Amino acid sequence: MAGMIPGNKIYGDMSTADAVRTMSLDADNAKVAAAVDDVATGQVNNIRQRTWGLAARVDPAVSFEEYIYWAEIEREIEVEENKKFKAVRGPRTLTNIIKSRFSTGKQPPSESSDEKERRERAIQPLDETKRPEDKQMQISEPSASSDPVRVTDEEWRTAARALRTASWSTIFYLITTDILGWSSCPFVFATVGYGAGVALYAVFGLFAGFSGYCIWRVFLGLDSSRYPMLSFGDTYFRIYGPKARHFINVTQSIQQFFTVAVLVLGCSTTIAQVNKEQLCFIVVMIIVMVIGMVFGSIRSLQRLGWLCNLSVWLNIACFIIIMYASANNPIDYQVVTKSTLIKTIEPVRTFASRSPAQYQQQATGFASQFNAVDSMVYAYSGALLFVAFLGEMRNPWDFWKGLFLAQGFICFVYILFGVFVYSNFGQYSASNIGNVIQPFGLQTAQNLIALLTSFFAIFLYFSMDTAYYDKLETTLTFGLDIGMKTVYLEVFQEIFNFPAITTRKGQWCWYALGPVYWILAFVVAAAVPNLNGIVNLIGGLFGLNFTYSLPGIMFVGYLVQRGASLPGEGFDPVTGQTTRHDSGVKRWVRGYKKHFFINTFTTLYFLAGLACSGMGTWAAIEGLIQVFGPGGTVATSFGCAVPV
DSSP: EEEEEEOSOOOOOOOSSSHHHHHHHHHTTTTHHHHHHHHHOOOOEEEOOOOOGGGGGTTTTOOOOHHHHHEEEHHHHHHHHHHHHHHHSOOOHHHHHHHHSOOOOOOOOOOOOOOOOOHHHHHHOOOGGGOOSSSSSOOOOOOOOOOOOOOOHHHHHHHHHHTTOHHHHHHHHHHHHHHHHOOTTTHHHHHHHHHHHHHHHHHHHHHHHHHHHHHHHHHHOOOOOOSOOOOOOHHHHHHHHHHHHHHHHHHHHHHHHHHHHHHHHHHHHHHHHTTOSOHHHHHHHHHHHHHHHHHHHOOOOOTTTHHHHHHHHHHHHHHHHHHHHHHOOOOOOHHHHSSSSSOOOOOOOOSSSSOOGGGGGSSOOOOHHHHHHHHHHHOOOOGGGGHHHHHHHHHHGGGGHHHHHHHHHHHHHHHHHHHHHHHHHHHGGGGGGGOSSSHHHHHHHHHHHHHHHHHHHHHHOOOOOOHHHHTTTSSTTTOOOOHHHHIIIIIIITTTOOTTTTTTHHHHHHHHHHHHHHHHHHHHHHHHHHHHHHHHHIIIIIHIIIIIIEEEEHHHHHHHHHOOOOOOOOEETTEEEEEESOOOOOHHHHHHHHHHHHHHHHHHHHHHHHHHHHHHHHHHHHHHHHHTTTOOOSSSSTTTOOOO
């Protein structure tokens, strides 16, 4: 028997064809055109129209087929609009490319004054009592609306599309900024040698590109202006349901918590070295914790873009300083002997394959190899933001260009930096490579720059602008800031029913949550004062899964559901009903067979990711046991000794 999945709103006595046209973004669609005739002759009395926009992102009543239906329409419209955009923009020259880098991100002046007026009205903050999804659909055309606040379907889409302005070249910049983290590359080569280091960076870079491809394909198939996708958890919601989204969001929040612990430990190590160990290390960590609390209470960042750009250039400065110092100056051996397993100073040694046990820094034996893998995976982490990047694109079809160009560039930088520094520092290429360089003046300059970029990261994770969230109610600018605000919105507010962050009570909860977050991060950092160990643990437990395993199984679920469709099934935009002829295991098996080879490969890819995650987590824990054992780091839990 055929199954019907109903819509969530019913509008009766629709007597004109205009009513149906108002509901659909594609009045030329064959199903809608047929429905027009039915409505005009009075054959359809109950027409269902779903909630749309941001309020519909996590509506469990929306079926997988409905997401696909609107996504296909969206992609067709994007192709046509991109052609118009290119025609208005004209041919690309060096001059207009440079100008575009300094533009405000606005669309070319190709829209009419009426379109511009509708767009500007649509993106104004709305009173919650006047949300369009809370009102019955109006029979009149959008242009004839007498309510200046109410936003029609057409106006919403115009506003939503106006906010998607990023090109593939911008995506290249964003992915590079998001992922590029080269500091641990020399440590990887010091652990596994030249041959395995180059091979592993190339292979894991290629697989990271494949994960990006999986996310891209899912986004193209499920995103639309009507049902926008804004975060990684949204993909799992549409494929596996609300519980899967909660799992992703909670896991993501735990990963971000450990990232803050890394910030505390890294900043503390840098300050202690600049201060020449004149303060107890636990005191330095308390100072960093307090600074984090203060910065976290700042409500707004008016120049976020400039801050990100400055951070990129400061990272480049650190990159150049470290390469110059490694080629022209000796090593600060004290840093290595105080924080690693290496205690004997010998001549610099480099190896084509795995280094002997006496030259290993974090662990010996098989665990040392997976520690290197953990550090490598941590350096490639960043797929969590790909959905947000795609949501900012004018033409998401072009995402693959920015993705593969960025991944290729990142892989090249990792190999170049790792091989160059390892060739000069050998077995002393520590994961905190900036602390190992000499002379002290150059080391201090690098440390201060690194400290500044770390505090920028604190800004990005914890700044709160409530006006930003008012705007979030009617726009798609959720975008790139996924720090503590995301933890509050999608974990505490959604799962634990905390008050909305835009309310006074929600703001007080936010201000209380920030210090608690920092105190817990401080406890973790003080209890395990080994930067490389914590980074490896995060890489093995979280980074590997978010970068490789989870995108893989997400893609399998998407392909299986698409492949399971039978003739006569699908979404009806007029009635708002989805028809399925069967359900259960046989439907999933049929869908799996439809794309058997790619599903099998991606399933094996997912399982391999889980296996690597398990081995990597074990190796990280084993490394921590060894480095805090006899002959390891001088640092102790909640102690004064500085590990540099």
